[in-house]
Every structure is written in structure tokens, then in C-alpha cells.
Amino acid sequence: MKNFKEMIAKAKNIENKPRIAIACPYDKNILEALGRIQREGIGDVILLGDRDKVDSIKEKYNIEMDPVDFIKSESDIQALKKSYAMVIEGQADIIMKGMVQTKDFMRTILSNKKFMKNKLLTHTVAFDIPSRDKLLFVTDPSIMTEPTLDQKKVILDNAVELLQYLGIEEPKVAIISSVEVPNEAIKSSMDGSELMELQKKDSIWNAQVYGPLAIDNAVSKEAAKLKNINSEVAGNADLLLMPNLDAGNIFCKGLVYIGEFDTGGIVMGAHKPIVLTSRSAGVDERFNSICIACVLAEKMK
């Protein structure tokens, strides 16, 4: 997967348009992204909540957004619960977070154990870096605070599954730390070598796994060569597993708010794709995220 252009083209090519359910879409950027999804024929949108609120935002910002259905609800929580019921019952293929609290959204999703496919819900984001020949995926910058080694295994399960759904058959996975040599004072470096050893022994993932690696050696072939790191992953990673929430969040927000790279992400771990963009996400980030979800929805059927 080279870039978001390719992702969008893939999303447009899906025969049965996925249906996206979103409660409380009371936000200019959300409605603009959903309008673009409808106009480009990528997916069908079902809105839930207060019609007047949506109409006043559409009017104020002159947004074209016409859902295939609008389900009125008494309250935000009721709208959220209904959007979730639609996904569980097969009336929608994707659930997206609107202007509800993240903790309410997550609590709703986690209320039905049958909806879970894996042990944890985890976030993976992609970056479109013009100087690279493929998307760069990063996990988990949003959900898991201080993952244990076992939790990192599940984060990898989810992310590797995502990359494979997107057609990256044997992803190159770099377990990121601040150093390349295991050092007991730096937990992420120990996790890096343990995850690599696990993979060597048991081939848990259909992926090439190498760690620990610092960012320079994960993305720059020249830097990897300078440090004599002999691995297909070094300098050429598809996916970066971050040490914890702080490192992942700070790294990803650096690429978005300072590097100004195009991004989009998805929550994996359930039987259907979950779009969980942050309040400050722009139109493109939301649009890209929904496109990823649409490509996945087809595979997850």
C-alpha cells in the first residue's frame, strides 16, 4: 500500500458499499468527511441523534451531507447505543465515534463480549510520507497506556491483521525503543528482543519482526547500515510498535502537527472496524480513516 491515494482507490472499488453508523455527528469536520465519503461513492452513511443540531451545522458551514438514513434519538447515549446495536445486528458495517465522550464510546463497545474478536481493542494509524514508497503504520498511539509484553503481543496481532487485510502479506515490523541494544534500564528495549525471540521460536505472526530498533534504524537504510544492523526490517519497516502511549502519541502527533503528514487510523480487535478519531482531527484524517474502515469492512464480512 503506497499511499492514501491507493487506499482511497481501493475503497472506491468495493462492490457493496459499506454502511457507516455514527451517533452524534455534531462537528463540521465529521460531516464534511462523511459528505465526501457519500459523494465519492465509497460508503453509505447512517446518522443518529438530533436532526436539528446536524442541520444547523450543515447550514452554518454549507456542508453537503445526505445520509441514507437518519435515526432520531432522545439522548446522545441512546443514539450511541442504537448505532452499536446496528453494527452488532448487521444493519451497519462500521461504527464511528461522533461527539460523545471516548470513555462512553469505549464502554458501549466493550459491553458486548461477542463483538470482540481479539482480547483488546487497539489503535493503529498510517502516515503518508511522500519520501517513502509505502505507508508507515504505527501502533498504539491512543488506547493502551503502559502495555505489558502480553498486551504488546495482542497489539501486534491486531496491527498485523490490519496490514494483511490491506494486502501487505508479510509486514516488516520494528519493535521501537530509544536504543538498538537491549538494556535493562529501558523496558521497551527488553520487550523488543523478547518479541523478536518469540517470533523466531514460534512464528506467532506472519511477519518479519525485529527489535529493539530506534527510529533512525527502523526507517533509514543508511542509519541502519552505519550501526551494522543486518535485518530486512531495518530501514524498511511497514509497522512500528511503540513502547507505550506517551511515546506513540507524542511521535504520531509530531508527524501530524509538525511534519504535517497525511494520516488516518483504525481500531482493531472487534469483528467490525471502529473509527475513533480524536476531537482535533481534520477532514482529511477523518476521511482517510473511514476509507481504511471501508476497505476492512469488506474483508471482515
Added chain:
Amino acid sequence: MKNFKEMIAKAKNIENKPRIAIACPYDKNILEALGRIQREGIGDVILLGDRDKVDSIKEKYNIEMDPVDFIKSESDIQALKKSYAMVIEGQADIIMKGMVQTKDFMRTILSNKKFMKNKLLTHTVAFDIPSRDKLLFVTDPSIMTEPTLDQKKVILDNAVELLQYLGIEEPKVAIISSVEVPNEAIKSSMDGSELMELQKKDSIWNAQVYGPLAIDNAVSKEAAKLKNINSEVAGNADLLLMPNLDAGNIFCKGLVYIGEFDTGGIVMGAHKPIVLTSRSAGVDERFNSICIACVLAEKMK
């Protein structure tokens, strides 16, 4: 300080050229950066080590680099110790790490307690981001592994001192975390609010301190507004204090190796500037770092 162009101009304007002592400069990028420092009249260079090794690199890569002095040494460690002695005794103004092990370099520096000005040696790096109207400083991406709250205070002491030497009178300091609201599960967020409270109570630093902040709210005024953060620091930070080594290192290497932003850094905490660039640093990063050191050397006299 707008960008490195301004930093370089400032370095060129120093009346008494600083003298830079470097042991074992057996590296193409080091010699090229030092050559540029000499040619642009910014500083005088004293090389220590094996002359034949230096000459063969100069010849191989056609590098112009003529030190004001070349001191031959029996061994790398002897050259390192001599370079340190020169700085302590006032024959040099700046010490720079050459191709010696970082641990040997640090051990040598720490061997003389009188050379220390503060309690810790810590690293601060600067980034030249064309879309910003000033340099972005980040600390500490290289030395302190898991700083305690007390150690973070010293990291801030060192970094704020650096910014003031560079003419930023009352720096805007963002204590970075992955969240903006203190959360006991995320140590960096608790440290953020504690450091801000400390500053409110005792005005430890001549700086505006705000925390915790996530990256978006530290550098983007729009994102800060969306989250209703009411602070002069939000969206306009000069300096980012990172949670720990992993987060700082991964963030900074992301900006260098993916964002491709121009960078340079300096180690503070001693009575003279210490240049400690990593093995993979390019010519520009080394040149910029030496320029910062030259501007500081003048102030530290």
C-alpha cells in the same frame, strides 16, 4: 531565535573565536562540519589523536579541514583525556565527542566534579521547522532514561538556561504527555501538573511553564483552542520537556528521519558547552550543534 540561519549569523558575530577540542575525529561528517566552522570563521579547531587516520579520511573524501593545532596521542583514551584537560584548563572553550564510545566520553566528563555547573548533564536539541516562526527546542532525547520529578527539574534548569543564553528571555515551556488532563495512570501527566504547580508557587524558572500538554496542544493554536486550553504556552511552546528517553528520542528521530527537519543540539550542565552528536548525525546537524556551542561559549566565559 527564528531558525538556524539566525543562529549561524550569531555564531559568526562572536569577536573572540571559540576553540573547539575534539579527540578522535575519524569521521567524514565530523571533519566536514569542522572544516565549515573554520572556513566560515566561526571557531578554531584543535584535533587530537592519530594524524594519519585523519589525513586518510580527508584525502579519501577530499575534505578541507585545517585545525589551528593537532595534538598527537598514543591512544584514543589519551586523546580524549587530553581534550578534556584542555577545556578544564582554559586552552579550549568547547569539547566535542569524536569517534569514541559515548560511555567513555561521559565518564571522562564526569570525572571532574568542578567541571559540573549543575547536578546533571542533559541534552537539548533544536529543530528548524519552516512553518514555525521560531526554533522548537526539545529535552532530553539522549541522556536521562526515566527521569524522576527532581531530575526533570534539573533538565528544565539546564534547558531554560540554554534558551536564555540564546536570547529567549522568558521561554514558553510545555511539559509534554499524551494527555492534557492529569491522569494517575500516566506519570508524565502527573509530572506536568506538579511542575506547573511548583512554578506557580515558587517561580523556579524565569519561564512560562504549562503542563501536561499533548503535542497538538503544545504546537498548534487551533488544537489548543479546540480543547479550551487557556495558556500563553499552548500552541506556542519554545521548549518541550519530554516524559522520558523513549518518548524524547522517538519524537526527535521522527522529526529528523521522517520529517527531515534541520536540527542541532547541545549538552548543558557543565561550565562549558559539550557537543555530543550521535554516530549517524549528518554534516548539517554537527555544524548546527557546533554553532550553538560557539554562541554559548561566549556567554559562559
